[in-house]
Structures are given as C-alpha cells and as structure tokens.
Amino acid sequence: MKPPSWWWRPEPARQARLLAPLGALYAAATARRLAQGGGSPPGLPVICVGNLEAGGAGKTPVVIALAERLTVRGVKVHLVSRGYGGRLPGPVQVGPVHSAGDVGDEPLLLSAFAPTWIARDRAQGVRAAASAGAKAIVLDDGLQNPAPPKDLSLLVVDAARGWGNGLPLPAGPLRELPRDGVSRADLLVTLGPPEAQEAFERRWAPLVARLPRLRAMVRPLPTGMPWEGLxxxxxxxxxxxxxxxxxxxxxxxxxxxxxxxxxxxxxxxxxxxxxxxxxxxxxxxxxxxxxxxxxxxxxxxxxxxxxPVRLASEDWSPLDAALDRLFAAYAPPASPQRSGSS
Missing domain, CATH: 3.40.50 (Rossmann fold)
Incomplete structure (x- = not known):
C-alpha cells in the first residue's frame, strides 16, 4: 500500500495530529526494545547501515559500496540481512540454490558482492558469519534492533524527502523519533543531488550538526546500454x-x-x-x-x-575516516620492542 502523501509534509497535517498519540506509543515501544541491550559483542567489527523511515531510503547501494570499499582494504567482509520477504528463518548463507522466495530479494542481490547471510535473529547471523571466517560484518538494516552491538552505525536518508513530518508510525513515516535515531548514529549518509542536499540542510541541520556526513548520490552504472530514445x-x-x-x-x-x-x-x-x-x-x-x-x-x-545503480560521492573521506577509526580500535596492540645488547 502506498504511504499517505501527508507523511512527507514538513508540518504535520490534521491526520498526523490526530494519530500523534499512537505514534508516541510506537516510538516508546522502539525505545523499550533498544533499552534491553544487545548482548555480548561478537569480537569483530560490526557496521550497521540503517534508516529511520519505514520503506526504502537507499540502504542497499550503501551496503554495496561498503562491501566494495572494505574488500579493497583487504577486509574479508560478510553481509547479514533479515531476509525480508523470504521464507527461511536462517541463519543461512545465500547461494545459487536460493530464490527470492527463500531469502528475500535484497540478500540475493547483495550476495553478488560479498558472502551474505540471512537470519531473522541478526545476532545469530553475525555469529554464523564469524564462524565462517568473516573479519567484519555489515548489517543491512537493524538500527532499531539492539542485537548485535554495533561498532559503527550509518544512518541513511533520502535528502529530498528527509524525515517527512518527523513523526513515528502511523502519524508519520518513521520507526522512531529522529532525535533518538540520530543519537545512536556515527555517520549520516544523505542521498540526492545538490539541491536536495541543500533542502535537507535547511530543514534538519540543527538535529544532525554533530554527525559527520557523507553526501552521495545513487547513479546509473555505465554498461554501454544505449538508453537514449529507448x-x-x-x-x-x-x-x-x-x-x-x-x-x-x-x-x-x-x-x-x-x-x-x-x-x-x-x-x-x-x-x-x-x-x-x-x-x-x-x-x-x-x-x-x-x-x-x-x-x-x-x-x-x-x-x-x-x-544497475551504484553509490557515488565526490568526497568519500567522511566514510573512510570512520572506517579508519573502527579498524584502528580493533588493531592488536603493538608488541614491546626488546632492547638488545651490542
């Protein structure tokens, strides 16, 4: 079902004001779930790519870009997804034998870029990936899930739409209040052309001022296909x-x-x-x-x-700096040097 258009108006419409008490209950339920804690850290870097709104924000191109950049760094990265739309509960590593009906469409797509696992219990999925030799995990979604603990959380948003009227479901498009989601994020990824980036800045700058920000776009991948006039x-x-x-x-x-x-x-x-x-x-x-x-x-x-589309940015340094800090924290301590006699 198509979301109501009034969700995306900057000022709450009459319908939103009437549903605001239900939205407050939804946000409170999310906060209670997150307060339960995420269990024990898995012992390897866990990167979460999440969003605040229900529905697409552009996470999949961000996950693909992360997988590619980590692979270039020589990191053996595995991806973990809930497997929305698939019948298998997991944890299962996605392979050629699976269909979208088995594991969901996004995991099938992601499996072309890095080993990919589906698990309704994401903590189980992370443990399975770690047992299979992963040296870093990227979670596709999971910002509103306390498990597993995250080392780096990327908050993705469509710059043109922003966070709509800023209200939780059903009064607005969000899974939680913007201030709560932003407080757990380490890097903001805003997707859209310059004019959309500027509009997002005008609307949401005070809320996200503390966050490093990657400005990016989702662009068609050149394949040689002559699209003009088709x-x-x-x-x-x-x-x-x-x-x-x-x-x-x-x-x-x-x-x-x-x-x-x-x-x-x-x-x-x-x-x-x-x-x-x-x-x-x-x-x-x-x-x-x-x-x-x-x-x-x-x-x-x-x-x-x-x-096909891929993530593009004129300045990847905010993401690269976040990854540098993450892997520095996991680097083994330097061995003390012995002083020898001559």
Whole structure:
C-alpha cells in the first residue's frame, strides 16, 4: 500500500495530529526494545547501515559500496540481512540454490558482492558469519534492533524527502523519533543531488550538526546500454518506484508507461505475462531495477532490461575516516620492542 502523501509534509497535517498519540506509543515501544541491550559483542567489527523511515531510503547501494570499499582494504567482509520477504528463518548463507522466495530479494542481490547471510535473529547471523571466517560484518538494516552491538552505525536518508513530518508510525513515516535515531548514529549518509542536499540542510541541520556526513548520490552504472530514445515500460517494486522512473527519464528513456509495484512484491509468471503483453502492445521494452530482476521467474529474466545503480560521492573521506577509526580500535596492540645488547 502506498504511504499517505501527508507523511512527507514538513508540518504535520490534521491526520498526523490526530494519530500523534499512537505514534508516541510506537516510538516508546522502539525505545523499550533498544533499552534491553544487545548482548555480548561478537569480537569483530560490526557496521550497521540503517534508516529511520519505514520503506526504502537507499540502504542497499550503501551496503554495496561498503562491501566494495572494505574488500579493497583487504577486509574479508560478510553481509547479514533479515531476509525480508523470504521464507527461511536462517541463519543461512545465500547461494545459487536460493530464490527470492527463500531469502528475500535484497540478500540475493547483495550476495553478488560479498558472502551474505540471512537470519531473522541478526545476532545469530553475525555469529554464523564469524564462524565462517568473516573479519567484519555489515548489517543491512537493524538500527532499531539492539542485537548485535554495533561498532559503527550509518544512518541513511533520502535528502529530498528527509524525515517527512518527523513523526513515528502511523502519524508519520518513521520507526522512531529522529532525535533518538540520530543519537545512536556515527555517520549520516544523505542521498540526492545538490539541491536536495541543500533542502535537507535547511530543514534538519540543527538535529544532525554533530554527525559527520557523507553526501552521495545513487547513479546509473555505465554498461554501454544505449538508453537514449529507448521506448520502455518500466516497473519497480522498491520503496520509492518514482525515483527509478525519474532516473530512466534522466537517461533519455521514452517511458511509454510505468507500473509501481509494492515493495518486495513477488512477480509470478502470471503478473510477468501481463506486463510483457502490455509492453508489446505499447511497442516498448520492459525495464526494471536490479532488486526487481532477482524476483523475476528465471525463464523471464532474459526478456527484461535491467538498470544497475551504484553509490557515488565526490568526497568519500567522511566514510573512510570512520572506517579508519573502527579498524584502528580493533588493531592488536603493538608488541614491546626488546632492547638488545651490542
């Protein structure tokens, strides 16, 4: 179901004010859960990539970028996800034998970049990854989950939308109050073009002033595909499908139609057949996201164009500095040097 538009107005609408008491209860429940503590540290660096709002904020490209940067550093990183939308409780390492119905779409996508585990109990997932030889863990989501303890928490937000009216569900789009989530974050990642970054600054600067900030964008990955002038029917079941459609328009794609699916919505053969028939009637090619592509029936994937995207930033130093501090804290102490006689 599409979230109500009034969630994203800076000033709470009448509906939000009426639902504010329920939002306060929701925020209190989140705070009580977090106060329970996260158990014992697993003994290796744990990095959490989370957000405050329900639905997509752009975490997956951030997780991929982290996996790539840690791999370049020579760190054997594993990824741990809840596996939303999958039937398996885990902990299970995602592999070629799994489908999106087994482990969820995001873990399937992430498994192409680093060993990936799904576990409804994330602490169990971290222990399983550590037993398999991981030297660092990246949690896909989990900012509102106390377990396992985190060494570094990245708070991701869509700069254009910000945190909407700033209220918890159902009065607004958030899982907790902004001040609470920000207080547990170590690095803020704001996603969007310069004008969106500036709008976020104007609205939320006092709240996030203490946090180091990585300004980044999600950009199409150059693949050699000639998108300019392509007539397409685009479909997407992600947090904000309109962002995907806008990206295609920015590439010069002639969108004959768009179909916004529910986030993580399964795409069985019958639904795919309807989409394909509609595209043929419009004289268009089907185009979708990487996350949607892994939910397609295997026999249908070759009939759909996929637009991959990656995180881009003009200045990675805030993230690199945070990683430097993290791994310095885990570095073994230097052995004292013995003084020898000549």
């Amino acid at each position: 007539r397409a029917l685009a479909f997407a079941g992600i947090g904000v499908p309109d962002k995907f459609f806008a990206t295609l328009r920015g590439l010069g794609v002639d969108l004959a139609g768009t179909r916004a699916l529910a986030d993580h919505q399964p795409i069985p053969p019958r639904l795919f057949a309807r989409l394909e028939a509609e595209a043929q009637a419009l004289g268009a090619r089907l185009v979708t996201t990487e996350k949607d592509a892994v939910r397609l029936p295997p026999e249908c994937r070759g009939r759909v164009l996929v637009l």
